[in-house]
Amino acid sequence: MNIFKLSIKNLFYRPLSSLLSLLLLALGVSMISLLVLINSVVQDQMNNNLKGIDMVVGAKGSPLQLILSSVYHVDSPTGNISLKEARSIEKNPMVGNSVPLLYGDNYEGFRIVGTNEKFIELYNLSIENGSFWDDEFEVVVGKKIATKLNLKVGDTFVTSHGLRQTGESHADTPFTVVGITNFSNSVADQLILTSAESVWGVHGDHTHDDEEHDHDEEHDHDEEHDHDEEHDHDEEHDHDDDKEITAMLIKFNSPMNVIQFPRYINENTNLQSAVPSYEISRLFKLFGFGIETINLLAYLIIVVSGISIFITLFNSMKERKYDMALIRTLGGSRLQLSSMLVYEAIVLTISGFILGIILSRLGLVFISSLMESSFNYSLNSYGILNDEFWLLAISILIGLMACLIPSIQVYKMDISKTLSNE
């Protein structure tokens, strides 16, 4: 038996008030830690997918939508642009590297992206099984999809039109899986890659206008506005080579170009350019307010848990005054008595913190599975983050503040008075 063990026994002797303090703290800690986790995982993932992309060129519309659709592959594309115009941008001396993207179909909700070998270089992809495509209607499947849909090299499948599973299916042009990529921790893990020619090939027997109509029907109403704008622009090019792409990812020769070139495109062409880093920071700012509010609320809960610990200790001092006087008469010092209360507060806060961290990891598993089913995105990072060490420090500080007044009072306790009041 020692003072620390005595503190633990005391906590178990008042299980309900201990539990209340514990749960409050765990709730606050888990909320903050979950926010920190999600923030860091999302930013990591977002930044990882931004590597090597200075600018995206696509059809006019919302710049954020353009970035979300062609860099993160979550939103619908803004529309198509003509290959000819895309080529002319490619030739500009400021452009270092460019990757064309071509959408049209999906398989089981996973997007099929027509592109070229530059995409493979951009995301640093390697083949785990099989090879990259070299003919039309051959696809390379991202690792996550292959696992989820149980696809193997040599499998064939029929795609459906649009980006949702409900589109009309292209039964006459089946695709063959020729390779499966290694896990790259980027969007490429959840994409089906093929050559641009394959996507053109699937849609080759449609007239251009038909295709656009299909697109419109399939999008939500609020997006139609963007498409309308784009129609005018499409018509201009109908007499050209009618090949189109959806967007183009661009890396500049010099980072300075990011200042002039996007503006040049927006002002002098019918295309739209968007800078991913700028749009994403704008997106985070939009989220920011909500996150700040939840964060504040979580800190408030932690403070309330501190108050709860304080009240618990303070009330228990009255109940326990004879216990404490007895400890002194048995030879315990003032310091030992005070440290008993400090231990009680610290044990509560540290176990509340640990419980909170466990809860936040469970929450992340839950949110990740939710995201995976609706966005084909998953979050994975369960280590302790730097911010969480701060959270531990804050929790301990709150615990120390909560026991400050009670332990000083106990230190100054007049045992003679306490004992003669019986």
Added chain:
Amino acid sequence: MIKTESLKFSYDGRKYFDFPDINLDTGENLLIIGNSGIGKTTLLHLLAGILKPESGSINISGTDISKFSDTELDKFRGDNIGIVFQKPHFISSLTINENLKLAKYLSPSKTSGDAKKILESLNIKDKYQQKPNQLSEGEKQRASIALALINSPNLILADEPTSSLDDFNCDNVIKLLKKQAKDHKAQLIVITHDARLKKHFKNNLNL
């Protein structure tokens, strides 16, 4: 050996107490008797080192504790003095056994007695693993005597140990205290207003 000389104490300079000298040889017990408000508990707290005297000296087994610091008093009390309170006190979150273990822990320099033997001699060995609130009043009082004895004190101070007891139990408790003090080679000082106890003590001190 317990000796006090011209012991004086006051609460906030208002209530003054001037206690008669105590001179008790080793092996002797003492009954201090007096009415309420006369300073009985104050004297007990002075002897126990819970209060410090304004002037005078308190010598217990050759050590003058009147000039000790708080920490020194805590330590001296833990090692040398066992206190039996009018109302038994325990650490309520601990079992009887754990209470005894804590008492041993708080006074580490002292070779303490065997908890089981002490509980056996007090006839409450089977209450070993129980929490204090599971014990009857009589058992609680005997368990609190065990707590006072566990560190083999030189001096046992008992504060009104019999005031709420009937004649039969009064006799039993005082005999038990005297026997335990004798067995543990400790001196017993009982402070009370209970005149029934006079016949049990050779040395009486009237306040």
